[in-house]
Amino acid sequence: MNAHRFGGRSLRTRLLLFITAVLIVVCAAMALTTVFVQRAYLLGNLDDRVTNAAERSLGGASLHPDLASDLTFLNESGHPAGMLAARLDADGNVLAAATVGQDAPPQRLSDAQTAVLSGVRTDGRFHTRTVPGLGTYRLTALENHGVRVLTGLPMDDVQDMIGGLVVIEAVVAAAGLTAAGAGCAVVIRRQLRPLGRVAATAVEVSHAPLCRGEVAALTRVPERDTDPGSEAGQVGAALNRMIDHVESSLAERQRSEERVRRSEERMRRFLADASHELRTPLASIAGYAELMNRGTDRIEPGLAWRRVTAESARMTGLVEDLLLLARLDEGRPLQSAEVDLAALVAEAVWDARAAGGGHDWQLELCLDAPPLVLGDEARLHQVVANLLANARVHTPVGTRVLATVEARDGLATLRVRDDGPGIPPDLLPTVFERFTRADTSRARATAGTGSGLGLAIVAAITAAHDGRIAVHSEPGRTEFTVELPLTGDLGADTLTWSSRASLL
Known part of the structure; x- marks a missing residue:
């Protein structure tokens, strides 16, 4: 449950909590390390002083080895204030114990105080004991030819210094964590601001219908x-x-x-x-x-x-x-064979001339070799026939109709142009759609009516042959252009045609 709640928090909050937790761990580790190192250093110094005091006390006690409870060596000058000294028997029991005062004679310890000092072995090791009424002492016991002396120094200075160090580190760590947390919050907010703008953009897009x-x-x-x-x-x-x-x-x-x-x-x-x-x-x-x-x-x-x-x-x-x-x-699929477009157009023009003798039919061939295209000859003939029939039906008698065949740049081009009244501009965009009929401005030469499928068939057949068809019309000039891919490049070994021919 707690993990779920934590996972439901914002990324900014999670980052801040994580960084704060890391900083707390780092600060705690640094503080503990500093305290332990400082404590070890201070205890080392204190142990050295305790050893020196014990050796000096042992030397003083060794002057009177027959006096088991003699502590007269404490009357010598140079002993640190608060030092504790005791004479021990072979079993480690305290025979006599006293402390050195500041500008005062040594003070004997009570039975309760001496009881705490019992059991310390004379092996030179250091011990920490709390003496009632006196505080905590660092102790060691030494022996020389049957003379056993226990010596100790108070640990108040060390403990006070360690306690002060802990307080200072805690205050510094708290201040540092507060400053670091505030700085991290500002930095995280600034760094996540672009992500917030990205999220806002995503929300705005999600609201779009x-x-x-x-x-x-x-x-x-x-x-x-x-x-x-x-x-x-x-x-x-x-x-x-x-x-x-x-x-x-x-x-x-x-x-x-x-x-x-x-x-x-x-x-x-x-x-x-x-x-x-x-x-x-x-x-x-x-x-x-x-x-x-x-x-x-x-x-x-x-x-x-x-x-x-x-x-x-x-x-x-x-x-x-x-x-x-x-x-x-x-x-x-349509039938596929090589078709001579020039010959096919020539036949269609002859047929159109026979059907519409009142028009001026002309054929122009602008090529150096026969324009061979790959396709269905019957359907391609239908394309040409429909274009010529369209010119015949929708133009008045006496209109000049010119069919031109060209071959260049890998394309065979057929153009059917007339000088009739033209196609109305509003009809041009749909002229190749099915059942599209000419406006009354395109006078019909015959009384018959078409179905409106002729040009649609032309466009469909041209597209089936991977070709293109276009129309340009204005009063006095209407031109349909059909482009079909040639079967191959025109070679010098092909049949030579005249550069320009006309059929009147």
Whole structure:
């Protein structure tokens, strides 16, 4: 439970607590080490003094070895004040004990005080004993030819110094820890400030309505907080990369949704237009069939059959166009063979001239070798025929129509240009869409009406051959351009063509 609560604290608090704990441990270790070293040093000095006093006392006592309880050596000058001395028997019992006073004769110890001194061996080792009424002493016992003397010095100075050192170190450590804690708190707060800004950016991004509507530009982490040299900068840079990825994904999702929406709209419009186009010939066929059922006096049978046949052919052509577009949309493979685009265009121009004698048909070949492309010859012929038919149907009689074939830079280019009234500007963006019909400004040369699939078929077939198609139109000039990849570079060993030819 405690670990869970600690883990739930903020990073700033955890860092501060951890650093404070480390500082406390370090300060405590340093203080204890200092106290122990200082205590050992002071005890060493005190032990040296105790040894010197014991040797001097033993020397004085050895002058009267027959007096077992003699302490007259304490009357000699030079003994430190507070020194304790005692005569011992062979069993370590105290025979006599006294302390040296300041400018006073030695004072005998009481029985209670001497009892504390019993049991000290005369082996020169140091002992610490607390004597009632006198304090703590550092003791040692020495022996010389049967003379045994116990000598001790008070430890008050050592203890006072150690106690003062502990107090000073505690005060200094407390002050240092307080100052270090305050400094660490300030430094941690300043160092974690970039991380706080990164977190604020993440929170702001999380509140953005990403699931609906058009997503605006998301907030980024400031550049100053994306320095890869720091951990916070690495987090900020990673967050910015993630936001970039989210934005690109959202933009792609929106584009996909927009494409789906447009595709659905085109599909609905396509179905509506297809239904409308099919309904017209079906209605005509049904009408003429009804008239025939009511009797031949209402309509001439030959005329009725001719109209039924014409509407059937129109409906068949429309269905075939729709099937062709469907196959191209599915990506079904076309026949593949080398096709001479120049010869194919020449045949199509001859056919167009026969169908529309009222137009001025011209062919121009600007190449040094036959432009061979890889593709389906029948479909490519349909591309050229549809472009020429479009120029014939949507321009008045007498319009000049020029078909040009070029081959350069690995591309075979077909251009169909007329000097008719042009395509309305509002129609140009959708001219290659299905069931797109020309404006009334593009006068029809014939009374027939098209289905609006011709240019859509041209665009689909061109795309299936890895080609491109474009249109440029203005009053007095309309040009369709089809580019197809050549099968290979034009070589010198190919059939030589004239640099410029025309068919009038």
